Amino acid sequence: MIQLNTYEKKLSEQISSLKKSSGSHPPSIYTVIKSLENLSIKVDSCFLSNPYATEIFLKYFNDDIIENNKIRDLVEFYPSQNSVIAESLAKTIDIPKENILIGNGTIEIIQYLSLFLSIKKMVLILPTFSSYYEFLPKDTSIIHYTLNKEEDFQLNIDNYIKFVKIHQPDTIVLINPNNPNGRYIDLIKLEYICESLKEVSNIIIDESFIHFAYEDETLSPVSSSYFIHKFCNVTIIKSMSKDFGIAGIRAGYCLLPKIKIEQILSKGFLWNSNGLSEYFFDLYSRSNFQKEYEEVRTQYIKQSISFFHSLKSIDQIKAYSSKANFALIELLDGSKSFEFVHKLLIKNGIYTRDCEDKIGLNGEFVRIASRKDEENQYTLSAIKNLYK
């Protein structure tokens, strides 16, 4: 079992109190470093992003903006309006601009939809990303459909459809791959769910981790964006923070029927992008960037597969199957999840996600993100060392 020494216990208490004050999301790496000067963070495995993609973005940013002395343009002037940026994205993802709303990160979209869709009853798959229930009006009825660890957190499609039909919610949320467990629903099955649940007013599909998923060994990109043409009750939500490694610039979007986009834009969302995110959406439309990104996307998936495979070989933990860029692990040796997380952080500078506040998880769970290959190797030996 993992033991904290006196020094570690003291720091551990400080980390706990920091976490408590940051609500249901762990404090950012900045906040942790600022507040606890004794810590040095070597690997941020709490944070779900592709670090190689960050590097490509930075390379282009350096060449286009820094070297060309264009930073002033991004800083000084208002970004373009939502519909203008949507137009640039429309060509890239081959979806009409009238169906696209650009968000200041997807959190802004989730927050807005929570209020705008007049949700009265929601079926939510547990475990989940807490913002899907936290921002809802207090009188919203939330019905939990809990994934079982005994079934490897895989969604039982027919069972789920039956559950939704019995409870008759106006809204369901499907995060694919799901956070925090990483299980993926094949598109054909997801389409079958939507076909079967046409009576549900809002089917929200969150594809924020979809670039890490795959359906065969070619690792070709998958996406349910085309559902927007088939189902008028589907909303697709897509964060760019994870796959492109750019959480700091706040870029995301959602796909909605044209009439809903018009309603939302009449209430604001005019200049909710910033100079950096506008630059990103422009960059994303360029074929040379796309090609380089596709290379690091598949490279990263391969490394993640290998990392998760190695985690499975550690006896004291169980690493659940994942097609996202993180794996959920369960501690089997009687250690508490906070002991695992704080020990790794204090001793090795590895920041992982304690899932003790995630509802629907029965046991001691930690979410570990795949980072760079050498970081994953470092994390692997650190975890093995914990159990020596």
Added chain:
Amino acid sequence: MIQLNTYEKKLSEQISSLKKSSGSHPPSIYTVIKSLENLSIKVDSCFLSNPYATEIFLKYFNDDIIENNKIRDLVEFYPSQNSVIAESLAKTIDIPKENILIGNGTIEIIQYLSLFLSIKKMVLILPTFSSYYEFLPKDTSIIHYTLNKEEDFQLNIDNYIKFVKIHQPDTIVLINPNNPNGRYIDLIKLEYICESLKEVSNIIIDESFIHFAYEDETLSPVSSSYFIHKFCNVTIIKSMSKDFGIAGIRAGYCLLPKIKIEQILSKGFLWNSNGLSEYFFDLYSRSNFQKEYEEVRTQYIKQSISFFHSLKSIDQIKAYSSKANFALIELLDGSKSFEFVHKLLIKNGIYTRDCEDKIGLNGEFVRIASRKDEENQYTLSAIKNLYK
């Protein structure tokens, strides 16, 4: 009178259609340049910001971030949560962090308050910034209090208070200095308005241009922030885009009673900052930055005073008094405002704000921002040339 030749007429039609498609706000300088390749913009006098402040920001940004190779931190990781950034701003503006909500620009705050203050009846001073009425629910009753050009657009305080008392709105908005006319209400008078209207549930004071205002020749900074301690019905809104010349990074805030901030944060606004805006709020707290900023603030005010003074000397226009960084001018020679604006843009590359869509303005009005001194001089001679 201003005449457009055949070439200018054709371009003018294109600019008009571009403006039409961008709604009630003029298209950004980017959108204009992208869409009309024949145009080159030399001076963006549509845009209301202090260009000298932009330069200070960029100097620090270059030294702190670019030179120190810290750009990755801003791009890759999530920004800190709202309350963490509020804490950093709290020290700078000497207001408790519990009263501060950080916005993704003030437009996000205006948009949010428009929906969540449950505004039923609003008294709005005309002319105004259109977002204050555009985002309101359709059934909101909006009562206009129109400033007269015959009174130089100055607010008649007692008359206004009487008007509000008769109409009994739940919300009033005071932009100080007002946009688009630039007239300023002395703090003592503003305080008198708040004292007299304690029965109004929401008094929104927008201070987005307050750094350009002054009450005596020392040009010392003024602010009504302290009202937050005196009146529980006051909301102060503050954009950083204008005074700091950083519209592209989207930074703004509002001051509200603690209980309202808590309610709003429970609905979201978690990560609505970005890496650049978080950096700005940190920079804003540093005394060396504050000192340099204060120097360019007063320098810019002096140049603006001189620019507006020179505009007053042109016979064919009337430049109204302003304590903001822009002046409202009225065309007296029978020219249409779009002819003035398009001619200046096509012939001289100067982008100014056609006010034909501003309700409450009776006549042909254009808003001209003060930019750098040499740009102001260029704009002055260009306008004089229009009338040769």
